[in-house]
Amino acid sequence: MGYNPAGIDVFAEDWDALVILDACRYDEFVQRSTLPGRTEHRISRGSTSSEFIRGNFAGKTLHDVVYVSANGWYAKLEDDIGAAVHAFEFVERDTAGGLTSRPETVAAAAREAAERYPNKRLVVHFMQPHQPYLGPLGSRFDFSGDMIDTIRHSNVGHEEVLQAYRENLDLVLNDVEPLLDDLAGKIVVTADHGELLGERERPLPIRSYGHPEGVYVKELVSVPWHIYHNGDRQEIVAEQPVQGTEKIDFERVEQNLRDLGYRT
Template sequence: MVSIRQLKRGVQSPKMVFQHLNKLYFRNRYGKEFENGVNFMEEDWDNLLLLDACRYDIFESVNAVDGSLEKRTSRASSTVGFLKSNIHNKDLSDTVYVTANPQLVWKSEQFSPDFHKVVNVWEEDGWDDDLQTVLPETMVSYAKEAAEEYPDKRLLIHFIQPHCPFIGEFGREMVENSNIDFWPQLREGERDIPKDVLLKAYIENLEVVIPYVDELVQCLDGKSVVSSDHGQLIAERSFPIPFVEYGHPQDTYLPNLVEVPWLVCPFDERRTIERAKTDTEMQSGNVEERLKQLGYKV
């Protein structure tokens, strides 16, 4: 069913119509959950470090974290889809979710989250007002605290990079204001930034976060895996309507949107993991503002 809001946006933007039609194609073929994807929460790990919107091919080319790299297929092409298809109605009382992404709170009524604990790093204390994001060093600090406080729980650690805003020196200089409506503006032709510039800024954003991922892996006990919730399109043709697309539209199961890294890092001993129920507070007064600053339409 198409809403009035979607119809209005379609009149204003023909490419929104193309995007919606492509989504319908993939939904009709695969359903709202990509049937070829893996449920990451059912995989074998003690610590799962997610790099938001990280493509497998680019991670493979720049990664400096030690480990055995494989390619995995995500069940979704967006964070909302990833959370819905991996955590909905799951007993995750053995897992602490440390996240720089506000989507779990924003869409909590859709996910029925059952984590032991959720640490929303994007709240005031973890948010960088100048760059309008959560910095990777901040995530490392919060993740280390969670590891100390919950030694018998799995850790799901969700970095925001390489997702925009671009925080590297090149990205900040060459791609100004890479947050609010950034990818939609590019898709609609409201901004004109060459693909090579976008790609360089994206790669730099990944290179910025990798040393912090490596630092965290080195200090966490147990089996650590580095992966991503979904990939990214950067001025690439969508399908079946072949218009130039950007970002990571939901329910669009193209290879560069669902192929993600799965880096299994060396480890000595596993942690003993135990389940324990607790109440998880999901309310937040600034979630909508944070999502806008990270480039999401809300």
């Protein structure tokens, strides 16, 4: 199956804009978010972004959806999983973000897409709080592959990882909050999956970090489902795609995924 069958189908849920925070745990979101609205929680179909994409997009014709994303997994998997959206806009990494796209860059792309496609459901996929970390402490990390490699090469401990993750979450929340008032209708802020932040795996008493595939523990699949209403809901119309992923530079997509620590 390739994904968590106990998770929800996000496209069966009711929303006009779906804002995805990558690797955002439900408990950390609740502790740090001051977004207006109310927070519920859901179970994700993935413990990784690729599982989330397979579990929600596979076999679907979503001509009423525009997907703005700084995560390259949809572009990589679209043909293999038989997915289609009205438009997919890949937000490439920017100079200021180093190995990733900063949240303000993704927010700007979301505003442009909302203006260009006013009668479509909008999915906006931010990379944070996923590594690389961009905050004061996190920016000193040596990002090398997955989180275990990064921790080893950066010579940091558990408390430093936790603080760097929270810095990254705060950064993206700071850009999501004003975005909520620039999007219309029913807006949901959620995550594709969570993150292990030092939980100890049995039977070995070692701390685990990151988000391994196929591990459906609560820290990885329990995600926020934060609901905010902004004005009237718009009529959503399905139309033929304006473009596919064939116009995307797949070499850059592969590099995007490697920069994020994925083995592609």
